[in-house]
Structures are given as structure tokens and as C-alpha cells.
Amino acid sequence: MTTTTLAPTTEGTASATAASATATATATVQLAVGGDWLDVCPLSVLIPGRGVAALLPDGRQAAVFRDRAGRLYAVDNTDPFTGASVLSRGLFGSDQGRPFVASPLLKQRFDLETGRCLDEDGVAVAAFEVRAA
Amino acid sequence: MATDTALPALVLVGHGMVGQRFLEAAAERGLTESHRVVVLCEEPRPAYDRVRLTSYFSGTTPEELSMTDPEFIEKHGIELHVGDPAVAVDRETRTVRARSGLTLTYDTLVLATGSYPFVPPVPGKDATGCFVYRTIDDLYAIEEYAKNNASVGAVVGGGLLGLEAAGALQGLGLATHIVEFAPRLMPVQVDEGGGAALLKTITDMGLAVHTGVGTQEIVTTDGSASGAVRAMKLSDGAELATDLVVFSAGVRPRDQLGRDMGLRVGERGGIAVDERCRTSDPAVFAIGECALASDGRVYGLVAPGYEMAQTAAAAIAEDDAADGFTGADLSTKLKLLGVDVASFGDAHGTTEGCLDVVYSDSRSGTYKKLVIGGAGELLGGVLVGDAEAYGTLRALTGSVPPLAPEQLVLPAGAGAPAQLGPDALPGDAVVCSCHNVTKDAICEHTSLPEVKKCTKAGTGCGSCVKVIEQLLPKSGDGGLCGCFALTRQELYEIVRVKRITSFGRLLDGHGRETARGGEGCEVCKPTVGSVIASLAPSIGADGYVLDGEQAALQDTNDHFLANLQKNGSYSVVPRVPGGEITPEKLIVIGEVARDFGLYTKITGGQRIDLFGARVDQLPLIWARLVDAGFESGHAYGKALRTVKSCVGQTWCRYGVQDSVRMAIDLELRYRGLRAPHKLKSAVSGCARECAEAQSKDFGVIATAQGWNLYVGGNGGMTPRHADLLAQDLSDAELVRLIDRFLMFYIRTADRLERTAAWLERIEGGLDHVRDVVVHDSLGICDELEALMREHVAHYSDEWAETINDPERLARFVSFVNAPDIPDPTVRFAPERDQIKPAPPEPSESPLIELEGLSVR
Numbered sequence: 002m003t004t005t006t007l008a009p010t011t012e013g014t015a016s017a018t019a020a021s022a023t024a025t026a027t028a029t030v031q032l033a034v035g036g037d038w039l040d041v042c043p044l045s046v047l048i049p050g051r052g053v054a055a056l057l058p059d060g061r062q063a064a065v066f067r068d069r070a071g072r073l074y075a076v077d078n079t080d081p082f083t084g085a086s087v088l089s090r091g092l093f094g095s096d097q098g099r100p101f102v103a104s105p106l107l108k109q110r111f112d113l114e115t116g117r118c119l120d121e122d123g124v125a126v127a128a129f130e131v132r133a134a
Numbered sequence: 135m136a137t138d139t140a141l142p143a144l145v146l147v148g149h150g151m152v153g154q155r156f157l158e159a160a161a162e163r164g165l166t167e168s169h170r171v172v173v174l175c176e177e178p179r180p181a182y183d184r185v186r187l188t189s190y191f192s193g194t195t196p197e198e199l200s201m202t203d204p205e206f207i208e209k210h211g212i213e214l215h216v217g218d219p220a221v222a223v224d225r226e227t228r229t230v231r232a233r234s235g236l237t238l239t240y241d242t243l244v245l246a247t248g249s250y251p252f253v254p255p256v257p258g259k260d261a262t263g264c265f266v267y268r269t270i271d272d273l274y275a276i277e278e279y280a281k282n283n284a285s286v287g288a289v290v291g292g293g294l295l296g297l298e299a300a301g302a303l304q305g306l307g308l309a310t311h312i313v314e315f316a317p318r319l320m321p322v323q324v325d326e327g328g329g330a331a332l333l334k335t336i337t338d339m340g341l342a343v344h345t346g347v348g349t350q351e352i353v354t355t356d357g358s359a360s361g362a363v364r365a366m367k368l369s370d371g372a373e374l375a376t377d378l379v380v381f382s383a384g385v386r387p388r389d390q391l392g393r394d395m396g397l398r399v400g401e402r403g404g405i406a407v408d409e410r411c412r413t414s415d416p417a418v419f420a421i422g423e424c425a426l427a428s429d430g431r432v433y434g435l436v437a438p439g440y441e442m443a444q445t446a447a448a449a450i451a452e453d454d455a456a457d458g459f460t461g462a463d464l465s466t467k468l469k470l471l472g473v474d475v476a477s478f479g480d481a482h483g484t485t486e487g488c489l490d491v492v493y494s495d496s497r498s499g500t501y502k503k504l505v506i507g508g509a510g511e512l513l514g515g516v517l518v519g520d521a522e523a524y525g526t527l528r529a530l531t532g533s534v535p536p537l538a539p540e541q542l543v544l545p546a547g548a549g550a551p552a553q554l555g556p557d558a559l560p561g562d563a564v565v566c567s568c569h570n571v572t573k574d575a576i577c578e579h580t581s582l583p584e585v586k587k588c589t590k591a592g593t594g595c596g597s598c599v600k601v602i603e604q605l606l607p608k609s610g611d612g613g614l615c616g617c618f619a620l621t622r623q624e625l626y627e628i629v630r631v632k633r634i635t636s637f638g639r640l641l642d643g644h645g646r647e648t649a650r651g652g653e654g655c656e657v658c659k660p661t662v663g664s665v666i667a668s669l670a671p672s673i674g675a676d677g678y679v680l681d682g683e684q685a686a687l688q689d690t691n692d693h694f695l696a697n698l699q700k701n702g703s704y705s706v707v708p709r710v711p712g713g714e715i716t717p718e719k720l721i722v723i724g725e726v727a728r729d730f731g732l733y734t735k736i737t738g739g740q741r742i743d744l745f746g747a748r749v750d751q752l753p754l755i756w757a758r759l760v761d762a763g764f765e766s767g768h769a770y771g772k773a774l775r776t777v778k779s780c781v782g783q784t785w786c787r788y789g790v791q792d793s794v795r796m797a798i799d800l801e802l803r804y805r806g807l808r809a810p811h812k813l814k815s816a817v818s819g820c821a822r823e824c825a826e827a828q829s830k831d832f833g834v835i836a837t838a839q840g841w842n843l844y845v846g847g848n849g850g851m852t853p854r855h856a857d858l859l860a861q862d863l864s865d866a867e868l869v870r871l872i873d874r875f876l877m878f879y880i881r882t883a884d885r886l887e888r889t890a891a892w893l894e895r896i897e898g899g900l901d902h903v904r905d906v907v908v909h910d911s912l913g914i915c916d917e918l919e920a921l922m923r924e925h926v927a928h929y930s931d932e933w934a935e936t937i938n939d940p941e942r943l944a945r946f947v948s949f950v951n952a953p954d955i956p957d958p959t960v961r962f963a964p965e966r967d968q969i970k971p972a973p974p975e976p977s978e979s980p981l982i983e984l985e986g987l988s989v990r
């Protein structure tokens with residue numbers, strides 16, 4: 002039992018009507034790093050509302066999310082409060098239309114568009130540009 | 135910065151609760167800018183929360199009690215001299231001399247020296263083993279002496295503080311007596327009826343109460359005045375054997391410094407001040423417990439002290455418009471665990487023409503009295519045994535309540551139509567009396583932390599926190615969160631009846647208008663995930679919690695079917711039903727732990743936890759465990775955790791039933807059952823209760839005739855003993871009753887509400903639950919049993935399903951774009967021959983192979 006390779010899953014969700022303006026289910030999620038677009042995974046792997054972690058060439062990590070409307074978001078995966086690389090495993094939600102992720106460790110929320118922490122002033126994580134192409 | 139000696143000097147003597155509050159008020163008014171501020175603090179530590187002193191014995195550290203932020207002191211340039219009391223003041227030269235020899239010149243002097251505990255002048259009062267109860271150092275001394283030299287303790291004084299001290303002594307393991315001179319406990323706060331109810335509660339807790347007797351002498355082992363305490367002679371001639379005595383016979387203002395300075399003091403003590411807290415010398419102010427206010431009273435509570443602090447700061451800042459201090463409310467609530475006693479306003483009904491409304495039930499130790507004025511306004515009251523409504527009633531004091539007074543005191547279910555919620559409070563009602571914060575001021579904020587930060591409400595005695603929570607918008611309409619105006623219970627019914635299996639459908643169809651089409655939030659997603667999982671087989675949802683959209687609802691732990699640890703690794707807990715395990719299985723656990731280098735620990739739940747697995751190792755570990763016959767232990771889920779057992783009849787000479795078999799049967803029946811909160815159980819083989827069943831959500835104790843079923847027990851932060859639901863049940867009766875009980879709980883509880891809290895909250899309490907699940911008063915038992923049958927029939931092990939499905943497994947990687955690279959930031963350090971999480975090292979660039987990453 003050592004198969005941990007990625008197999009693209011089939012679209013299995015009722016809500017992901019993929020009215021996504023950006024791309025179809027066969028598209029690839031890409032992150033802007035160092036002037037290039039880094040392939041992250043097939044769009045179909047991203048379950049709306051649930052993140053994945055991606056490793057960046059410089060050793061940093063990104064937490065990548067997709068919402069029910071198909072929009073994509075990415076922020077640094079490291080939780081600034083604990084130093085653990087876990088933000089991709091947090092709960093994804095929206096507050097007055099703004100998407101956020103709540104850290105799975107101590108539950109602080111981060112705005113996914115800006116990376117700003119919503120529960121403590123002056124704390125933020127880096128936000129990345131992300132697209133489906 | 136105000137260290138410039140050219141500035142006028144403001145000297146504060148006494149850095150207690152009121153002194154600290156004065157400094158804060160002074161800073162707010164710019165006095166720390168315009169003055170050189172110097173503080174003489176007698177105690178070896180800066181100001182701390184004396185009101186919560188007793189919580190030291192339940193684990194609160196002196197650091198946590200501190201009210202002094204070093205940053206605050208530094209930022210405002212305050213010179214704080216700790217452990218250096220003022221010993222003399224010369225008003226001619228305006229100088230203060232401290233014990234260390236330090237001499238300070240003042241332009242303005244503020245005395246905030248507090249009180250000292252009054253010790254009655256009985257022979258032997260200075261014996262070894264006699265203490266007072268005022269400072270952190272007092273508690274250290276009591277704790278030390280109790281541990282080494284005492285098994286019996288006595289508290290002199292049955293007032294608010296005496297009862298707190300007695301609770302503390304009992305908590306230290308001493309058999310505890312309370313000696314009170316007055317004919318009832320808490321004579322200042324409660325009346326005769328309240329005293330009787332209180333007496334019952336206190337005696338039920340195992341404390342021995344002696345009222346109407348005074349302490350005549352402390353008897354020592356060697357007969358000398360400084361020997362060790364042996365007994366106490368009482369005024370009725372009795373001798374009470376005791377090893378330790380705590381005097382809590384009231385406090386007296388510490389006005390000696392004021393007397394020596396020649397300030398005017400009251401006949402019965404207290405430095406006399408006017409409405410602006412000025413003493414007879416206009417350059418000197420007195421605030422807090424050392425002051426005799428202009429209404430002729432010395433206030434022994436913190437809230438009036440805080441008001442004085444603000445008044446004095448305003449006066450020194452020459453703000454003539456600020457309110458003066460003319461008197462305050464004397465509301466109090468006992469903070470002793472397990473006793474609900476509160477009094478507020480005119481508790482004794484001394485106002486002319488007032489009337490009492492009293493409800494009293496000596497069987498349950500409940501007594502409630504409200505004092506109503508001529509115009510129907512609420513003047514005050516006493517609550518014993520059930521102080522639920524304290525926060526609301528206190529805030530309503532002075533106004534005419536929206537319900538008839540008798541409806542306010544009747545218990546739920548006895549004709550009380552509705553609980554009076556904080557919604558009924560007028561905007562100017564004072565909700566937090568420690569910090570004098572009104573409902574309007576609280577309603578400007580949206581979360582409890584924000585309220586605490588901006589208004590300080592809730593940071594004193596804490597008794598108002600409940601009302602504050604009820605006032606905040608989220609719970610304002612009883613809705614679950616910002617996304618749903620419905621309660622969990624209502625959502626459960628909608629999901630059940632409409633057979634909704636998707637969060638999106640529920641949100642778009644039943645969410646708040648503003649939240650429809652959104653993503654939900656961290657509150658409603660796991661709640662709905664749990665509701666759908668609880669009902670899965672009956673509504674046609676997939677029982678596997680990680681499929682489809684359900685995956686996005688689960689909390690992190692459920693998402694990886696393991697418990698997240700602080701460094702991003704996970705723990706693994708295989709189910710060990712009833713705590714019974716074969717040597718072979720133990721060996722497998724040992725081998726797996728060894729091969730994956732996991733930290734192992736026996737849990738408090740009679741099983742074994744393996745810590746330190748990376749996400750990508752979880753499937754590998756579980757493949758081995760499943761192979762050896764293990765299943766998920768659901769340590770990650772709001773689901774059944776463990777059914778602990780004692781060894782029972784099979785081996786134990788006392789056992790009267792086979793408790794191990796029953797525990798295994800129950801654990802296997804309810805495994806995988808998702809609930810509003812975790813569920814725990816235990817089965818004991820006889821009344822000796824070695825499995826601690828009475829601390830469980832459902833606990834079973836064997837009798838010669840069968841089984842007794844207890845429900846609503848809880849360990850954790852607010853422990854609760856379970857209540858007996860039914861007696862002498864056969865095996866089948868027991869299981870049927872638990873089926874009904876659990877399904878009724880799942881249907882009606884709030885999110886994250888354990889059975890203990892649910893039983894306390896639900897209208898009618900235990901009696902109602904018994905009516906429903908034993909007597910089927912709602913006619914729903916068939917339905918409840920059917921739901922449980924469905925659950926049992928459809929159970930399958932989540933981990934076996936996961937490792938047998940490559941699609942599901944695909945999720946268990948550290949990186950979606952580099953599935954073969956383990957997360958380099960998950961690190962460990964050695965400890966006691968095993969591993970522990972190592973702190974992250976952000977500076978170190980991770981050594982990893984990056985070839986797999988494709989960049990275009």
C-alpha cells in the first residue's frame with residue numbers, strides 16, 4: 002500500500018455548477034510565482050470550499066482554495082500564529098461576501114483576497130495570484 | 135514621557151485593583167503626560183485581580199491574575215516601586231517616605247491602600263496555622279500549610295469571602311467547617327429564607343456549618359499562643375478539632391496612614407472624602423476600600439472603587455463636568471463552584487413601601503426573592519440555588535420589568551411563560567456592574583473579545599458575560615451564525631424532513647438573505663456536516679463523511695480522519711472497545727509505532743494514542759492497523775469516543791454484572807455515531823464505580839437486578855455528575871433507552887453542547903427527558919429507535935473505506951503538486967526516548983528536491 006500519487010477525481014459535487022467564468026473542468030490551476038505560472042493541479046481536484054497545499058520552487062508553501070462559484074484564491078500556507086504549515090486544512094467560508102480561511106489550529110481567520118488576519122490587527126499572510134488555464 | 139522632574143508629581147500609594155484602575159483613568163485623561171507619576175506598591179507583585187483570587191486553587195496562575203501590563207506602565211512613564219510601602223507622609227513638606235528610605239515629593243497624593251482582614255481578638259489568634267484570605271501570598275501560605283500539616287480546616291466567618299475560602303479549603307482536601315456568628319450564612323447579602331436555602335446547598339456539598347456561634351479561643355497543641363492550632367473553642371462551649379483556621383470575619387479600611395497624617399477619618403474607620411474623592415486635605419485623594427464615601431459608607435466591592443478611581447482622575451484633571459461619586463450598588467454573586475447565590479440592589483427590602491415576591495423550594499435548595507417598589511419597579515433581590523437570571527435582573531433594577539414579578543421567579547416548567555431575555559433591558563441598563571457598562575455600550579460591538587477589549591465589560595467578576603453573549607448580534611436572533619438565522623435544532627428538522635443532503639442547498643434555501651450564495655462559515659459548515667452525518671442513512675446521504683461536498687464541511691480533524699497537532703502532524707487513535715485488547719493487537723500497535731517513529735501514550739480513555747504522523751503517512755499506518763483488525767476510534771470526530779469499562783464480575787470479587795461485555799457491546803453499537811458534541815460512556819460492574827460512569831454522557835452501573843442508567847455526566851472544565859435516568863434495566867431495556875436518549879439529544883441539542891449542558895438547558899430538564907424517552911410523552915420513541923437502527927445497520931469503518939479507495943487516498947498528500955515530497959516543516963525533537971514536536975524554524979531554508987515541480 003504505497004499508492005499516494007495524484008489521480009484526478011471526477012467532478013462529484015452538487016454545488017459546483019462550475020458556472021466558473023474562468024475555465025472548464027479540464028483546466029489547470031496555476032499560481033503566479035517569480036514572474037512565472039506554476040502548475041498546481043487540475044481544477045477538478047479542488048473541492049469547492051476545501052483547500053490543498055502546493056510547494057513552491059523556493060520552498061515556501063501556498064494554500065489554494067476554490068469557492069462555490071469557481072473563483073480561486075491562494076495565500077501562504079504557514080499559519081503566522083503557530084508557525085505550522087496548515088492553512089490549507091482550515092475551514093473556508095465567507096463573511097459579507099468576502100472569502101476567508103480559519104486556521105485549523107487556533108481558529109484565526111484570514112481574508113483570502115488580501116491575506117489580512119480578520120481577528121488580529123497587523124497580522125497577515127502573503128496572498129498569491131492564481132488562475133485556471 | 136513624564137519622568138521630567140520639573141513636572142508636578144502625582145504619587146499613588148497602593149497598587150491594588152483600584153490603584154491600577156486609577157492609573158488607567160489617569161492615562162486616559164493625559165495625567166501621565168502632564169505629571170510625573172510614581173506608585174508605591176506594598177505587595178511583592180503589581181496589581182492583580184483580587185476578585186478572582188480563589189481561582190488560584192482551580193489552576194489560575196498568579197501571572198494570569200495579573201492586571202498590570204508592563205507595556206502600559208512603561209508606555210506611560212509610570213515609576214512603579216514594587217514591594218515598597220509608604221510608611222509616613224508629611225503634609226507640611228508634601229513628602230512621602232517609603233520603607234526603603236525612598237522619599238518622594240508630591241503635588242497630588244492618592245491613597246488606594248484597600249482593606250485589611252479583621253481578625254477578632256480571641257486568644258490564640260496568632261497561633262501557627264492561623265491565616266487570613268486577602269493576597270496571593272496568603273493563598274501560598276494556606277496551600278503550603280494545608281498540604282503538610284492539616285486534614286481539617288475551619289473558616290471563621292460565613293460571609294461571601296468566608297464561603298469562598300471554605301470552598302478553597304475543601305478543594306485542598308480538608309474536611310471543612312464554617313463558623314458564623316450570625317444566625318445564617320451570608321447575613322449581609324441574603325435574608326432568612328435565602329440563608330436556609332444556602333445552608334442546604336452548602337451542607338450538601340459536604341461542608342459543616344455552625345451558625346449562631348462565635349469563636350472564643352484558638353487552642354494550640356502546646357498551649358502556647360504561638361503553638362500549632364489543634365482546636366477551636368466555640369461560644370456554646372463546644373470544642374471543634376481543627377488543624378488550620380482562616381479568619382474571614384470582615385475587612386476594615388487601611389486608613390492608618392491617613393490617620394497618622396491627620397486626615398479626617400470616619401468614626402468606624404475609612405478616610406473621609408467628598409463627592410470628588412478629596413480628603414480633608416485638598417491635595418490628597420482617597421479611593422477604593424480605604425475611603426469613606428460622601429454617602430457615609432465604606433464600599434467593600436470593586437465596582438464602586440473603580441468609579442472612585444475615575445472620579446478622582448477626573449478631579450485631578452480638573453474636569454468639573456465629570457460625575458462625582460455619591461454611592462453605588464452592592465450587587466454580588468458568589469463565585470464558589472457549584473453554588474448559585476446572588477444578591478443585588480435593595481436585597482433586604484429597606485425601601486419604604488416596598489413589597490416582596492418570594493419563591494422558595496427547600497427540597498431543591500432554591501430561593502428567589504424580588505423586592506418591588508410602590509410603582510412596580512424592581513428594587514433588588516436575592517437568588518439562591520438558581521441565579522440564572524442574575525445578570526438580567528440586576529440590569530433591570532430601577533425599572534419596571536416587562537413581566538409580572540412572580541413570573542420572573544418561577545422556575546421553568548412551573549408556569550413561567552418565558553424566560554426574560556436581555557432583549558427586554560432598556561438601553562441604559564448597566565449590564566456589567568464591575569465596569570459600569572450599559573447595554574447600549576455593549577451593543578456597539580459584535581463579539582465578546584471586542585467588548586472586553588473596548589469596554590472592559592466582562593473582565594471583572596465575569597458574572598455578566600452570559601448576558602453580554604446574549605446581547606451580541608450573532609445570538610441576537612438565536613440563529614446559529616451569520617449565515618443562518620435558524621438554530622441547530624431547526625436545521626436538523628429541516629434536513630430530516632426535507633431530506634437535504636447538501637450544504638449548498640440548505641444555505642441557498644434556508645440561510646439568511648445576505649449569506650445565500652456564499653460559502654458558509656466556520657460555525658455552520660461543521661454543524662451542518664455533523665447533522666447530515668447523524669442522519670445520513672435516513673435521508674439518503676453518503677455515510678462516508680469525506681465524499682463529495684460533505685468533505686468541505688468537516689473540521690480539519692475529520693477531513694483527515696485524525697487529530698491535528700501543533701506542528702501540523704497528526705495523531706492516530708485506533709478503537710479499543712471497552713478498553714479490552716489482546717496481546718497480539720498490543721504488539722501490532724507497538725510495531726506500527728516503532729516502524730513509523732510515533733510517540734505513544736495511554737490516553738485517559740482506555741486506549742492508545744500514536745502521535746507525530748504526517749498526512750502522507752496516515753494511509754500507510756492505517757493499512758497496517760486495519761489489517762490487524764483495528765478500526766477508527768473517531769478521536770477526531772464529534773462522535774462516540776470511548777465506552778470505558780471496569781473489569782467487572784468476570785474477575786473482580788465485587789462485580790455483579792459483566793461490565794466489560796456490556797461496554798464492548800455499547801461501543802460497537804454506537805461507534806461512528808456523529809453528534810452535536812463528542813459522546814463518552816462507561817460501564818461499571820458494581821456501585822464502587824471504578825469506570826467512573828457517572829462522569830459520562832451516558833454511564834451504566836451494574837446492580838444485582840440489572841443496570842442503572844445515568845445521563846448527562848461530564849468531566850472537562852465544568853464537571854457534572856450524571857443523573858439517574860432509570861434503574862434495574864435488563865440488557866435489552868438498557869440498549870433501547872440509550873438508543874432513544876442519544877437520538878433525542880442529537881435532535882435537540884445546540885452545536886457543541888455536551889449532554890450535560892443540554893440537560894441543564896432543555897426546558898423541564900431531566901424530568902422532561904425522562905418523560906420523552908421513558909414514557910414516550912411525545913410519541914417519537916419509535917422514530918428515535920428507527921433512526922438508531924439505521925445508524926447501526928449502515929455503520930462501516932471510515933479508515934477501511936479510505937484505504938481501499940485510491941480516489942479517497944489521493945487527498946492524503948502534503949502537497950498537491952508534489953505528492954511524493956513530505957512536508958519538510960513538520961519537525962520533531964527527542965524527549966524521554968520518544969519524539970515531540972519541534973518548533974518551526976522559518977530561517978532555515980528547507981532541503982528538498984524540487985525537480986518534480988513544473989513551471990511554465
Ligand code: SRM
Nearest residue numbers: 697705736737738739740741769775848849850851852888
Ligand atoms: C488524548 C487525550 C489525553 C490523554 O493523553 O489521555 C485527550 C486529548 C484531547 N482532548 Fe480530551 N483527551 C483525552 C481524554 C479526555 C477525558 C477523559 C475521559 O474521556 O475519560 C476528558 C474528560 C471527560 C469528558 O470529556 O467529559 C477530556 C476532556 C476534554 C475536553 C473538555 C470537554 C468538556 O465537555 O468540557 C476537550 C475540549 C472539547 O472537546 O471541546 C478535550 C479535547 C481534547 C483534544 C481533542 C484537544 C484538541 O482539540 O487538540 C485533544 C486531542 C487528542 C489528540 O490529538 O489525539 N478533552 N479528554 C485523551 C483521549 C481519550 C481517548 O482515548 O479518546
Ligand SMILES: Cc1cc2nc3c(=O)[nH]c(=O)nc-3n(C[C@H](O)[C@H](O)[C@H](O)COP(=O)(O)OP(=O)(O)OC[C@H]3O[C@@H](n4cnc5c(N)ncnc54)[C@H](O)[C@@H]3O)c2cc1C
Nearest residue numbers: 148150151152153176184219220247248422423434435436
Ligand atoms: C477573595 C476575595 C474575593 C472577592 N470577591 C469580590 C467580588 O466578587 N466582587 C467584588 O466586587 N469584590 C470582591 N472582593 C473585594 C475586592 O477585591 C476589593 O473591593 C478590591 O480589591 C478593592 O480594591 P482596592 O484597590 O481598594 O484595594 P486592594 O485591592 O486591597 O489594594 C490595596 C493595595 O494597597 C496596598 N497597600 C496598603 N497600604 C499600603 C502602603 N502604605 N503603601 C503601599 N501600598 C499599600 C496593599 O498591599 C494592596 O496591594 C473580593 C476580595 C477578596 C479578598
Ligand code: SF4
Nearest residue numbers: 780786789819820824
Ligand atoms: S466497579 Fe465494582 S466490579 Fe468494577 S472493578 Fe470496581 S469494584 Fe470491581
Ligand code: FES
Nearest residue numbers: 566568594595596
Ligand atoms: S459584572 Fe463583573 S465583570 Fe461584568
